[in-house]
Amino acid sequence: MASEENEGLVLKLELHSDPELLCVVRGAVQQLAEVAGLPEAECRSVTLAVDEALTNIIRHAYQGQRGRPIQLSCRCLGPAAPGRPQAQLEFVLVDRGRGVDPAELRGRPLDEVRPGGLGTHFIREIMDEIEYERRGDCNWLRLVKYLTKQKSSETSGGG
Amino acid sequence: MASEENEGLVLKLELHSDPELLCVVRGAVQQLAEVAGLPEAECRSVTLAVDEALTNIIRHAYQGQRGRPIQLSCRCLGPAAPGRPQAQLEFVLVDRGRGVDPAELRGRPLDEVRPGGLGTHFIREIMDEIEYERRGDCNWLRLVKYLTKQKSSETSGGG
Amino acid sequence: MQISTRQSGKATIVDVSGDIDLYNSPEVRKVLLAALREERAPRVIVNLREVRYIDSSGVASLVEGLKVSRELGSRLVLLGLSQAVRDVLELSRLNKVFEVCDTEEQALRS
């Protein structure tokens, strides 16, 4: 258990590239978004964006292989920091699969009705910051959602 | 990302000892229990048992301090293994807080109506195996639920 | 979790929704004790219909409310238990200890 920067709420998930686990991660992310105080529709869309990023790792980076490692780190960061104008919910996804040409990540135009090519589009529409890097033999993807709305005054994000 | 024994579905969570995160962990555990094929009432009770174990770590091992590390590893193990008669869902919780006299973990008799002292009782009633060890400066707690019922034939544990 | 209080005649009704866990059970305790000790409500009805989850710390808050109500000679009634709440009270061997009602009318009249 490495000690971690103790800022904001921190949660790290390590999972295998098994599609059965997607709903498990969604269960956690949905609750975290609620705890962070996002309105209901945004909790759902942030959960979708993280799910799409995981789906792409499973399908493309690992080409459907099961049992490969994926790391998802989540942080809920307050506003008061240099270089960070906004309170935000940050997700960092790391995998050891094949790299991707950042141009591909841009997705396709949506005027043509055909299956596929929607995931990266969803992520772009939903998230406020997206950063991708190849780091050594890992893919590193950072997704940020701004918490523009005030944290609700409820006692809890309940489950 | 350490490589892990690639058996069963594996999910590891690392979190801080912040009570806001309990609902996030429940969101994941509830879904994992569904994926494992446990009936609805048992999904709820297993979620409760894991939540109580985390609550005890936060309250007793860390004496309410926030920001301290907790690790929760979950595995869904099939039946075919030597020394394991049963398909099972296994949770291992590790923290760096103060140790506990295993006698305390036994809980109190429930004939007296007073607040407190229920958590360990819940865990014992719900789980099929419970193992506690002090390992170096860590507490190590293993909770196992047998998957006696057949995995349901649904396509998914849904979300 | 959300918690709010309303009056119905001499009874105080406490509506709780969401999850009751270590994070928010202190709030439940505070609201119950305020109704009993400060407002001196002769009857406090805890409406748990919208509660989907309760853990041992939530049960402890209810038990504390019950004990204080007994000390003060007032009554604490639980209303509208979901299966989830029912199961946890049963696990606690407390399902026989609390007064439980299914409808608000029952809870007000009982």
Add this chain to the structure above:
Amino acid sequence: MQISTRQSGKATIVDVSGDIDLYNSPEVRKVLLAALREERAPRVIVNLREVRYIDSSGVASLVEGLKVSRELGSRLVLLGLSQAVRDVLELSRLNKVFEVCDTEEQALRS
């Protein structure tokens, strides 16, 4: 996710519940294509009322059903979209592409 098929006159109704994601969208695709290609149903109604979540792979299965229905001259109708499903179709810019109905009667008659 659970998925099942029933007949109503000449229409085939596919009832889906739960979450549609990468894990189970292949099953949705299989059931839709079987109804269209094998059963030759002139109208396939996909009842999404109990679907709480759909991701891009689920949307892709629906789009594939739509394309095949057009090729075969049959019709694919979506029934009972929850807000969650509606939002995702909107994100996909596909809310105008699908025929959507609110009630089963509409979907059967339309």
